[in-house]
Amino acid sequence: MTDLPPKIRVVGDPVLATPTRPVEEFDQNLATLIEDMFAALAVAEGVGLAAPQIGVDLAVFVYDCPTGPDTSARGHVVNPSIETSGDLDVQDEGCLSVPGPYHELGRRTHATVRGVDKDNNPIEVSGEGYFARCLQHETDHLKGVLYIDHLPRNRRRRVLREMEPFEWNQAHDDAR
Numbered sequence: 001m002t003d004l005p006p007k008i009r010v011v012g013d014p015v016l017a018t019p020t021r022p023v024e025e026f027d028q029n030l031a032t033l034i035e036d037m038f039a040a041l042a043v044a045e046g047v048g049l050a051a052p053q054i055g056v057d058l059a060v061f062v063y064d065c066p067t068g069p070d071t072s073a074r075g076h077v078v079n080p081s082i083e084t085s086g087d088l089d090v091q092d093e094g095c096l097s098v099p100g101p102y103h104e105l106g107r108r109t110h111a112t113v114r115g116v117d118k119d120n121n122p123i124e125v126s127g128e129g130y131f132a133r134c135l136q137h138e139t140d141h142l143k144g145v146l147y148i149d150h151l152p153r154n155r156r157r158r159v160l161r162e163m164e165p166f167e168w169n170q171a172h173d174d175a176r
């Protein structure tokens with residue numbers, strides 16, 4: 001027995017390229033999934049994580065994302081839809097499932113996600129700037145889209161070549 005959080009899937013794993021199914025059962029399994037996702041996010045020191053990144057094809061993501069110098073937003077969304085507005089802001093973006101490199105990508109400056117929580121109560125999360133980018137990135141994951149899929153093909157290839165070994169999965173390899 002180990003207390004390792006779930007392993008984070010890396011680009012090339014089909015689950016990352018497959019649109020997720022909506023959650024229909026709001027039960028203990030869903031609550032456990034969300035706990036597991038927060039555990040994996042913490043170990044990887046990420047700002048957001050979508051269920052496919054731990055191999056689960058359900059429409060759920062979690063976030064723990066800076067919103068200012070001293071503030072952050074933390075939560076989860078089930079079955080989200082997203083609305084974006086504002087200018088395209090071009091900033092470096094990365095992904096725990098594409099470990100190592102970052103690449104510039106334009107995202108809208110404002111995003112609002114509507115969905116439900118683990119108890120099927122409606123929730124709405126709005127963000128701007130970096131948090132808006134995070135909400136767009138995670139919602140994309142649930143459609144089977146990675147940020148590198150938005151890049152021109154040659155840039156996408158370059159990012160894939162720059163991928164690095166996966167420190168936060170090392171414990172799984174060592175435990176084998």
Ligand code: ZN
Nearest residue numbers: 094095096097
């Ligand atoms: Zn990602």
